[in-house]
Amino acid sequence: MSSLERGGWPLIVMGMHRSGTSLVTRILRAAGVEMGADANVHDESDFFRELNKEIFRAGHADWDWPLALVPALEDEALCSRLVEHLHEACRSKEARAFAGRRFGRVDLAGRSDPWGWKDPRNTCTLPLWLRVFPHARVVNVYRDGVDVAASLVVRERKRVGRLANAVRSSRCLVPKRAFELWTEYMETTLRVTEALAPMRIQDVRYERLVAKPLESIRELLAFAGRGIAPDELAKLVAAIETHPRAHAREDAEWTHLRSEVSSHPLMQRLEYGKRP
Numbered sequence: 001m002s003s004l005e006r007g008g009w010p011l012i013v014m015g016m017h018r019s020g021t022s023l024v025t026r027i028l029r030a031a032g033v034e035m036g037a038d039a040n041v042h043d044e045s046d047f048f049r050e051l052n053k054e055i056f057r058a059g060h061a062d063w064d065w066p067l068a069l070v071p072a073l074e075d076e077a078l079c080s081r082l083v084e085h086l087h088e089a090c091r092s093k094e095a096r097a098f099a100g101r102r103f104g105r106v107d108l109a110g111r112s113d114p115w116g117w118k119d120p121r122n123t124c125t126l127p128l129w130l131r132v133f134p135h136a137r138v139v140n141v142y143r144d145g146v147d148v149a150a151s152l153v154v155r156e157r158k159r160v161g162r163l164a165n166a167v168r169s170s171r172c173l174v175p176k177r178a179f180e181l182w183t184e185y186m187e188t189t190l191r192v193t194e195a196l197a198p199m200r201i202q203d204v205r206y207e208r209l210v211a212k213p214l215e216s217i218r219e220l221l222a223f224a225g226r227g228i229a230p231d232e233l234a235k236l237v238a239a240i241e242t243h244p245r246a247h248a249r250e251d252a253e254w255t256h257l258r259s260e261v262s263s264h265p266l267m268q269r270l271e272y273g274k275r276p
């Protein structure tokens with residue numbers, strides 16, 4: 001029995017938007033990790049996503065302007081109040097939505113089965129969640145910054161037709177700005193995980209996951225303390241092998257961006273500076 005199964009503490013899945021966090025969450029769910037009965041089409045628990053949004057609002061931040069949260073997390077009085085609120089929420093009746101229960105009290109901190117949740121916002125709110133769940137483990141998913149920017153821009157440009165679209169990001173209509181957002185998430189990732197012991201964090205490189213799904217899945221599930229039947233493992237591998245591998249288009253807009261950012265410290269550090 002793994003330490004995760006003994007302790008029941010959560011797996012917190014984080015990573016920049018459009019980096020493959022949903023794919024990783026589906027793998028965990030297939031292996032029996034409860035990732036929320038209230039998950040939406042993006043495999044995000046509504047319960048935890050709304051709590052993360054509350055934290056962002058407390059710092060006057062949003063998913064595409066996350067750095068506004070930094071000074072808020074340096075305010076210990078505010079952080080203490082937020083942690084207390086999160087503790088209470090995870091013991092409240094609202095937590096029943098995550099657990100899939102209609103009645104009865106739910107205490108997520110007391111769960112004995114493997115569970116967790118995914119939300120890219122976890123990248124920024126992780127310091128608070130680690131105070132709520134001090135033994136949590138972290139799954140960090142990352143991907144080529146130019147490919148992330150391309151995916152964001154394609155998505156956001158499709159949304160421009162609705163002037164009042166509440167989720168549209170004007171920042172991510174421009175390739176370079178979308179790339180800058182990726183750098184903000186990655187810099188935050190490095191900052192919030194630097195103190196974690198190696199056994200408490202699993203980095204998942206999207207490109208390796210889709211290129212070597214069998215090895216990557218086995219590593220992820222070993223970290224999660226979960227086994228999986230051979231036939232289910234084969235299904236996951238087959239699904240990933242047919243998973244879209246979208247890269248930035250090779251037109252002038254994207255070749256220029258890749259050339260411009262290839263020497264960026266983060267691109268170099270993560271070995272994305274040059275195409276393999």
